[in-house]
Amino acid sequence: APEPATLVVFGVTGDLARRKLLPAIFGLFQGGLLSSAVELLGVGRQEMSSGEFRQFVAEALRESSETDEIEEGSLASFLETLAYRSGDLAGEQVYADIREFCEGRGTSNALFYLSLPPSLFITVSDGLAGQGLHEQTDGWRRLVIEKPFGRDLESARELQARLTRHWQESQIYRIDHYLGKETVQNLLAIRFGNAIFEPLWNRNLIDHVQITAAEDLGLEGRAGYYEEAGVVRDMLQNHLLQLLALTAMEPPAPGSPDALRDEKAKVFQAIGRITPEKADEVAVRGQYAAGTLYGERLSGYQDEEGVAEGSRTATYIAVRLEVDNWRWQGVPFFLRTGKRLPKKVTEIAVVFKRPPLSIFPNVERNVLAFRIQPDEGVSLKLSSKTPGQEMELREVVMDFRYDAFGAPLESPYSRLLLDALTGDASLFPREEEVMESWRIVQGLLDAWEGQGQTERYTSGTWGPDAADELIGEDRRWRRL
Numbered sequence: 243a244p245e246p247a248t249l250v251v252f253g254v255t256g257d258l259a260r261r262k263l264l265p266a267i268f269g270l271f272q273g274g275l276l277s278s279a280v281e282l283l284g285v286g287r288q289e290m291s292s293g294e295f296r297q298f299v300a301e302a303l304r305e306s307s308e309t310d311e312i313e314e315g316s317l318a319s320f321l322e323t324l325a326y327r328s329g330d331l332a333g334e335q336v337y338a339d340i341r342e343f344c345e346g347r348g349t350s351n352a353l354f355y356l357s358l359p360p361s362l363f364i365t366v367s368d369g370l371a372g373q374g375l376h377e378q379t380d381g382w383r384r385l386v387i388e389k390p391f392g393r394d395l396e397s398a399r400e401l402q403a404r405l406t407r408h409w410q411e412s413q414i415y416r417i418d419h420y421l422g423k424e425t426v427q428n429l430l431a432i433r434f435g436n437a438i439f440e441p442l443w444n445r446n447l448i449d450h451v452q453i454t455a456a457e458d459l460g461l462e463g464r465a466g467y468y469e470e471a472g473v474v475r476d477m478l479q480n481h482l483l484q485l486l487a488l489t490a491m492e493p494p495a496p497g498s499p500d501a502l503r504d505e506k507a508k509v510f511q512a513i514g515r516i517t518p519e520k521a522d523e524v525a526v527r528g529q530y531a532a533g534t535l536y537g538e539r540l541s542g543y544q545d546e547e548g549v550a551e552g553s554r555t556a557t558y559i560a561v562r563l564e565v566d567n568w569r570w571q572g573v574p575f576f577l578r579t580g581k582r583l584p585k586k587v588t589e590i591a592v593v594f595k596r597p598p599l600s601i602f603p604n605v606e607r608n609v610l611a612f613r614i615q616p617d618e619g620v621s622l623k624l625s626s627k628t629p630g631q632e633m634e635l636r637e638v639v640m641d642f643r644y645d646a647f648g649a650p651l652e653s654p655y656s657r658l659l660l661d662a663l664t665g666d667a668s669l670f671p672r673e674e675e676v677m678e679s680w681r682i683v684q685g686l687l688d689a690w691e692g693q694g695q696t697e698r699y700t701s702g703t704w705g706p707d708a709a710d711e712l713i714g715e716d717r718r719w720r721r722l
């Protein structure tokens with residue numbers, strides 16, 4: 243269990259906090275993983291009394307689909323521990339109030355969670371430091387920062403420089419919630435907890451890797467953020483590249499807390515940057531147009547509230563990357579992600595080469611697929627003889643489903659919050675990883691922003707047709 247601490251959540255009335263963070267914190271509390279020694283202090287713009295804040299939290303918990311089943315007694319005790327402060331984050335007062343609150347508690351340990359738009363990260367970091375809240379004289383102080391870390395390589399460096407004026411790198415926890423997903427961690431378990439995969443895991447037997455993160459949702463009222471971000475900053479630079487790194491990395495040395503992050507960083511270093519001239523050759527961008535999904539007629543991105551007329555913001559990307567090292571030379575990694583696709587599904591598929599000489603017709607490639615969500619599991623596609631006189635082969639699937647464990651999957655935010663509270667940073671991307679991933683995608687930003695055409699795709703389809711050309715004639719995207 244974590245030590246006593248104050249958990250300060252900035253932006254506590256925002257969308258992320260309501261939908262994900264508060265349910266995760268409550269889940270930890272209800273599960274007995276946060277003793278009452280961890281107290282939550284919410285910080286927001288709105289003025290609210292403690293009573294109003296508690297009511298707000300209770301409603302958020304009841305509304306979020308992420309909340310575990312609520313046990314009324316636990317909810318009542320949880321609400322009792324909550325406190326709230328409001329203020330202007332650009333001023334000083336709110337930080338003085340936070341300091342006073344922290345000082346009034348029996349511990350000086352504090353975790354500051356910035357569930358805020360990136361434009362406020364520096365303001366809050368400076369504000370906290372102005373009150374000495376970064377100093378670790380008689381307890382620890384940590385900063386959790388939501389993605390995206392910066393908006394390009396240059397601003398990420400600037401952000402890093404501004405943060406490290408006050409905070410040490412070891413105090414900074416950059417959150418990428420994909421790393422907290424059970425199924426993402428299972429990728430490591432399957433790769434390194436079994437001896438049979440390692441000999442296959444390289445250019446000799448693997449034809450290519452496909453990583454898909456499809457979403458059925460559209461903007462969900464987040465135009466203000468999304469118009470600024472777009473799919474490259476929202477999903478590719480962080481979640482998808484992290485999945486790639488975990489798939490491609492070398493086994494980390496045991497026992498070293500930094501080994502995992504070192505190995506991921508090495509993968510990024512081996513990926514060449516996409517030059518702006520090459521952007522349209524190695525990547526396809528798209529934006530959703532009106533269409534039908536689950537029988538419902540939905541409007542296009544251009545008609546969403548808050549989207550600028552003629553916006554080029556991409557909501558879909560497919561990209562081909564190569565990891566230039568001995569293990570992966572010549573093996574393409576195809577990544578795709580988009581909004582308003584036919585369904586929500588995230589998968590990493592390792593596609594093997596065909597047998598060197600086929601004595602049967604129609605021999606397909608084997609595929610080892612890690613289903614990250616939903617219907618979580620791992621499957622292996624093989625060719626098998628069908629019953630009968632003929633030697634006829636058909637694809638069959640060996641399937642492991644998480645349901646088999648009969649236990650619910652933990653929320654990634656719960657896992658990561660607990661890690662941050664206990665000081666385990668291994669699942670939080672380190673500075674080099676973030677800078678390297680910006681370096682990789684910077685060319686796409688340079689080539690696309692304010693330039694060229696973003697092709698439209700109909701909502702409820704799998705994105706622009708050009709993505710099929712990108713993957714090549716002899717390969718096809720998985721039908722998910």
Ligand code: BG6
Pocket residue numbers: 419457476477588
């Ligand atoms: C967030 C993005 O980081 O990840 C959202 O900002 C996206 O746009 C979300 O919808 C997807 O996360 P998950 O866990 O639902 O796959």
